[in-house]
Amino acid sequence: MRIERIEAIPYAIPYTRPLKFASGQVTTADHVLIRVYTDTDICGIADTPPRPYTYGETQDSIVSVVTKIFAPQLIGLDPLDRSKVQQILRRTVNNPTAKGALDIALWDLIGISLGTPVHKLLGGFTDSMRVSHMLGFKPAAELLDEALEFRSVHGINTFKLKTGRRPLELDIEACRVLREGLGDGTEIYLDANRGWTANEAMEVLNRTEDLGLSMLEEPCDAGENLGRRRLVQHSKIPIVGDESMSTLGDVSRELLSGGSNAVCIKTARSGFTEAQQILGLCEGLGVDVTMGNQIDTQVGSLATIAFGAAFEHSSRRAGELSNFLDMSDDLLAEPLQIVDGAIRVRDVPGVGAEIDPDKLAKYRQD
Ligand code: MUC
Ligand code: MG
Known part of the structure; x- marks a missing residue:
């Protein structure tokens, strides 16, 4: 199994109950959905929350680092080679939620490929x-x-x-x-x-x-x-x-x-x-x-x-x-x-985050 394509989809969903805290506040979830596709048609999914006041990441920076820095280095790798993947991600400093989501998406697709829940x-x-x-x-x-x-x-x-x-x-x-x-x-x-x-x-x-x-x-x-x-x-x-x-x-x-x-x-x-x-x-x-x-x-x-x-x-x-x-x-x-x-937990292969395509179409920003 090889990584073939990586998508980073910005989307925005408003909060009904905005959350305010000492370092910032959220009124809309301006997140990025990450999808990692393999040559076996299996796709792993994860979500990234940009928190500029915590990690310096923004929705744009996450899309950019995933598609321009990480994807070119990860495409072609076997997702099971997790230490190789980690080594590549670590070579770029910071960007923690972009890296976290890529790792979760890889575990998700590994679980799906093995027919086993990730937990x-x-x-x-x-x-x-x-x-x-x-x-x-x-x-x-x-x-x-x-x-x-x-x-x-x-x-x-x-x-x-x-x-x-x-x-x-x-x-x-x-x-x-x-x-x-x-x-x-x-x-x-x-x-x-x-x-x-x-x-x-x-x-x-x-x-x-x-x-x-x-x-x-x-x-x-x-x-x-x-x-x-x-x-x-x-x-x-x-x-x-x-x-x-x-x-x-x-x-x-x-x-x-x-x-x-x-x-x-x-x-x-x-x-x-x-x-x-x-x-x-x-x-x-x-x-x-x-x-x-x-x-x-x-x-x-x-x-x-x-x-x-x-x-x-x-x-x-x-x-x-x-x-x-x-x-x-x-x-x-x-x-x-x-x-x-x-x-x-979801007792299905992978993490179990099945995406509603209509909702994604409604909220995506690209
Ligand atoms: C926390 O534990 O600090 C605040 C901002 C954020 O993204 O998570 C929090 C919660
Ligand atoms: Mg905290």
Whole structure:
């Protein structure tokens, strides 16, 4: 089997519930659908979310790097030669979601060619993942209404609250209102997307100590080395690295230097191959992981589920898998279902992201 052709299709689907956070906001999913075709007519699929404020990628840059830099080097290769593919992708710096999507599309077509679901090829640990829902910036009362709705309608009992606002009281108040309204049996953790300084984050942790928060993600810029290390040393809850550690090298550097002591794994930027290496590193070091969300579509969320469910270490915690519900539509032919707070893997060959051709025709921008 040889890679014959690679497509990068820009498309745009509006959000019904735009998400705002400390580093940016999304109102439309201006993503890129990647399709890798082989000489056997098998095609692998993946989604890329451009996040200029996180990785410097845009919809145009993703289309360009995939079609002009990566496709010419990958065409003709056997998709099973995954290390060769990785070597080629690594030769170009940055562009993490473009690389991640190419890797996922290759795993997808390998799974299809073997007639095997990718979650089984990767590890086959379980067949579903508990769901954590991400709450964007909103007044505290609206946050609580959204969380209560997601808990009663979808059975979701874990929430990641976007924080990193100033004055700090805004987020402290939101934490308090959520805890009081949701009760002690609901997991709540925070993601500041580098919005605070390390000292501000310390103050928030001190002032929310009684609220039973479980983790704090990217409290400040990881470049604030000493402050961040001090925070990690003094915090009673794990300090999770997300955008400060988008490669295996970054993860090892941040863990070893004490910049974080838990890791958010995102298949959108690491693909399955590097995500597996990061997971192994974390497991070996005794570091917790969360399966994160790049504000993914259903196509992207399905990839996170396939990976997260494949291993014990990645399926322990609830994965961030529900923000596709904030979109007005999606490309997936058969919508994802959250039942009793969990999503099942697709028991079909590959990752299982079958695209609805009419929806793609409607939303594509090229
Ligand atoms: C997160 O965990 O930081 C924010 C932007 C994005 O693409 O993903 C997030 C969620
Ligand atoms: Mg994050």
